[in-house]
Amino acid sequence: MSHSHTVNITGHKMDENKILSEQDKHWAAVKKYWYLVTLVVPVAILISSGLAYATGQGAWLWLLALVFWVVIPVLDAFVREDSFNPTAEQEMELQKNSSYYKNILYSATILNWLGLIAMTYVVVSGDWSWFHIIGAFLSVGALHAVGLTMSHELGHKMNDKTQVLFAQIGSACSGYAHFNIEHNKGHHKDVATPEDPASSKMGENIYKFALRELPGAAVRGWTLEAERLKRQNRSVFSIHNELIQTSLITLVGYAAMTYFIGLAALPFLLICAAYGWFQLTMANYIEHYGLLRQTLENGRFERCQPHHSWNNNFKASNLLTLHLQRHSDHHAHPTRAYQLLRDYADAPQLPQGYPAMMGLALFPPAWRYVMDSRVVDWADGDMNKVNIDPAKRDEIFRKFHREAEKTEDAKAA
Numbered sequence: 001m002s003h004s005h006t007v008n009i010t011g012h013k014m015d016e017n018k019i020l021s022e023q024d025k026h027w028a029a030v031k032k033y034w035y036l037v038t039l040v041v042p043v044a045i046l047i048s049s050g051l052a053y054a055t056g057q058g059a060w061l062w063l064l065a066l067v068f069w070v071v072i073p074v075l076d077a078f079v080r081e082d083s084f085n086p087t088a089e090q091e092m093e094l095q096k097n098s099s100y101y102k103n104i105l106y107s108a109t110i111l112n113w114l115g116l117i118a119m120t121y122v123v124v125s126g127d128w129s130w131f132h133i134i135g136a137f138l139s140v141g142a143l144h145a146v147g148l149t150m151s152h153e154l155g156h157k158m159n160d161k162t163q164v165l166f167a168q169i170g171s172a173c174s175g176y177a178h179f180n181i182e183h184n185k186g187h188h189k190d191v192a193t194p195e196d197p198a199s200s201k202m203g204e205n206i207y208k209f210a211l212r213e214l215p216g217a218a219v220r221g222w223t224l225e226a227e228r229l230k231r232q233n234r235s236v237f238s239i240h241n242e243l244i245q246t247s248l249i250t251l252v253g254y255a256a257m258t259y260f261i262g263l264a265a266l267p268f269l270l271i272c273a274a275y276g277w278f279q280l281t282m283a284n285y286i287e288h289y290g291l292l293r294q295t296l297e298n299g300r301f302e303r304c305q306p307h308h309s310w311n312n313n314f315k316a317s318n319l320l321t322l323h324l325q326r327h328s329d330h331h332a333h334p335t336r337a338y339q340l341l342r343d344y345a346d347a348p349q350l351p352q353g354y355p356a357m358m359g360l361a362l363f364p365p366a367w368r369y370v371m372d373s374r375v376v377d378w379a380d381g382d383m384n385k386v387n388i389d390p391a392k393r394d395e396i397f398r399k400f401h402r403e404a405e406k407t408e409d410a411k412a413a
Contacts, residue, residue, distance in 0.1 A: 024084045027082065027084055028084060028086065028090060031084075031339075032097070032100065032101075032339070034319050035101065035104055035319060035322075035338075035339065036104060037316075037319045037320055038104055038105070038108050038146070038150065038319075038320070038322065039104065039107060039108050039111065040067075041064065041067075041108070041112075041115075041142065041143055041146045041147075041320070042108055042111035042112045042114065042115040042143060043111065043115075044063055044064045044067055044139075045063075045064055045115030045116075045118065045119055045139060045140070045143050046111070046114065046115050046118050047063070048060045048061060048062075048063035048064060048119075048139065049061070049115070049118040049119045049121075049122040050118065050122075052122055052126070052132075053122045053125075053126065056126075058126075058128045058129060058131070058132025058135070059132070059135075061119075061122075061123070061128070061132050061133070061135040061136040061139060062132070062135030062136075062138070062139065063139060064138075064139035064140075064142050064143060065135055065138035065139045065141075065142055067142070068142035068145075068146075068320075068355055069138075069142075069355060069359060072316050072317050072320060072353065072355045072356075073317075073352065073353065073355050073356035073359070075315070075316035076314035076315070076316050076317050076352060076353040076355075076356060077352070077356075079314075079315045079316060080315065081312075081313040081314055081315060082313050082314075082315040082318060083313045083343045083345075084343075085342045085343055086340065086342075091340055094337075094339050094340055095337070095340070098337060101337060101338065101339050102162075102163065105150050105153060105154055105163075105166065105322075106162075106166050108147075108150055109147070109150060109151075109154075109166050109169055109170045109173075110169075112143060112146075112147045112150075112170065112173050113169075113173055113253065115140075115143055116140060116143065116173060116257075116269075116272075117257060119136055119139065119140055119143075120257055120261055120265050120268055120269060121261050121265075122136075123136045123268055124261050124262050124264045124265050124268060125261070125262075136268075137268075137271060137272055137275055138275070140272040140275070140276070141272060141275035141276050141278075141279050142279070143276075144173065144174035144272065144273065144275070144276025144277075144279065144280075145276055145279035145280060145283070146320060146321070147170050147173050147174060147276075148170070148171065148174060148176060148179060148276065148280050149283075149321050149322055149324055150170050150322065151166075151167045151168075151170035151171045151176075151179060151180065152167075152179070152180075152183065152324070153322050153324075153337075153338050154166050154167035154170065155167035155168075155171070155179070155180030155183065155184060156184060156334050156335050157335060158184065158335075164180075167180050168180070168242070168245060168246045168249060169249060171246050172246045172247070172249035172250040172253065173250075173253070174272075174273045174276040174277065175247075175250040175254070175270075175273040176273075176276070176277055176280070177221075177242075177243045177244075177246035177247040177250065178217065178218050178220075178221025178222060178225075178243050179217075179221070179280075180242070181221045181224055181225050181242055181243065182198075182217045182218070182220050182221030182224065183198075184334070185224045186198070186217070186220045186221065186224055187199075187217075187284075188304075188331065188334055191288060191293075191304055191308065191309075191331060192288050192291045192292055192293045192304060192308040192309075192387065193292070193293055193301050193387070194292075194387060196288075197212055197213045197216025197217055197220065198213055198216075198217055198284045199284075199287075199288040199291075199387065200213075200284070200285045200286075200288060200289045200290070200387075201289075201290065201387045201388055201389040202289065202290035202372060202375050202386050202387060202388045202389065202392070202396060203368070203372075203388055203389040203391070203392030203393075203395070203396050204389040204392070205361075205364035205367070206281075206282060206285050206361040206362060206364065206367070207364075208389075209281065209284075209285050210278060210281045210285075213281050213284060213285075214277060214278075214281060221243060222236075222243060225241055225242060225243050229241060254266065254269050254270075257269065279358070282358040282361055282362075283321075283324075283354055283358065285358075285361055286310060286350065286354065286357045286358065286361060287309060287310055287327050288308065288309055288310065288387075289310065289371055289375065290371070290372075290375035290378070290386050290387055290388070291307070291308045291309065291310070291348070291375070291378065291386075291387060292308075292385060292386055292387035293305075293308055294385065304331050304332075305328075305332075306328035306329070306331075306332060306344045306346075306347045307328075307346075307347060307348060307378070308328075308331070309327035309328045309330075309331055309347065309348070310327060310348050310349070310350045311325060311326055311327050311328050311343070311344065311347045311348060311349055311350065312325045312349055312350040312351075312352070312353055312354075313325070313326075313343055314352065314353035316353065317353030317354050317355055317356075318353065320355075321354055322338035323338045323339070323341040324338075324354075325350075325353060325354060326341040326342060326343055326344075328344045328347040329341045329342045329343075329344065348374070348378050351370060351374075372396075372400070376400050381400065381401070382401070383396060383397050383400055383401040
């Protein structure tokens with residue numbers, strides 16, 4: 001079967017060939033219902049906490065953690081990938097039904113809070129082993145990670161007050177108040193450059209990255225909001241500060257749970273929130289690892305293009321993350337709704353979906369074994385084109401930069 005392509009403004013190809021297959025026509029018809037998978041996350045927390053409370057079996061507290069870390073990667077490994085891109089006519093239909101897709105996120109955001117309340121109550125009121133409490137931490141961490149993905153989607157729609165409000169409510173669930181400001185105005189501006197604390201460098205492991213990204217993002221978020229308010233002649237400590245607004249939602253929610261459930265709720269909430277932040281950091285780590293925008297003659301970085309993000313089309317994790325794994329199109333069109341995000345046929349590809357790659361990142365030698373060679377291939381062996389951890393620069397050049405000569409020799413042959 002011949003392949004047809006659409007070339008976008010940056011010259012990258014979006015493969016539209018598979019749209020014509022009967023299988024993909026069927027997928028296009030039913031895919032809207034599969035986005036309800038997003039609701040599975042908070043519903044799983046509600047069910048698992050209810051079953052743990054009713055039966056006294058702490059194993060139920062592990063349910064969502066197992067879904068995120070085991071079930072989703074297994075499904076990704078065995079279920080057919082989704083490289084389907086909607087046609088122009090299908091895009092119009094998807095836009096016409098945009099309220100359906102927004103309502104999924106609104107519902108899930110509220111359910112996330114209810115799930116957090118339920119799990120907190122069950123953990124604090126029960127007599128659980130540390131093993132089962134760890135399962136609860138991991139499950140709520142997964143809840144927060146998916147919740148922040150929804151806040152990310154909503155927070156990009158800055159001209160829609162309802163979506164922005166729900167983005168704040170969603171971010172407040174895990175106490176990550178600076179997320180939308182920092183992400184929209186910081187990360188999207190500096191992505192794939194050494195200046196971006198949310199873009200990982202080749203040779204930098206997840207733990208070193210977290211120590212740079214977590215405080216760096218918080219400082220950048222506060223600084224950006226302070227600059228915005230200064231331009232409006234408003235105090236950074238006023239209620240107009242969106243970080244303060246979101247923090248107040250967290251404060252009220254966490255204080256209420258601590259008051260009604262018990263003092264032990266507070267450390268549980270804070271530890272779960274911190275783990276949720278770390279899961280978001282893991283996602284940031286894999287999205288741009290080693291990729292670098294080149295410096296132009298005027299000293300500025302080139303425009304962010306599809307080859308500056310890692311992508312994948314694994315079906316289960318893409319549904320769970322609202323197509324965030326089609327990351328190139330997201331950076332090309334940050335306000336494009338999740339149901340419209342497209343696959344770029346020639347964008348860099350991850351070997352597995354986000355949950356599996358996040359798990360791999362926890363083991364730095366395994367991560368570098370899998371990913372460093374992909375970065376080298378992406379750069380055609382020229383390490384000058386790679387975003388490298390300065391502490392590892394000499395080691396990486398000695399190990400990989402000679403590959404450039406081999407690449408040129410192979411091309412010449």
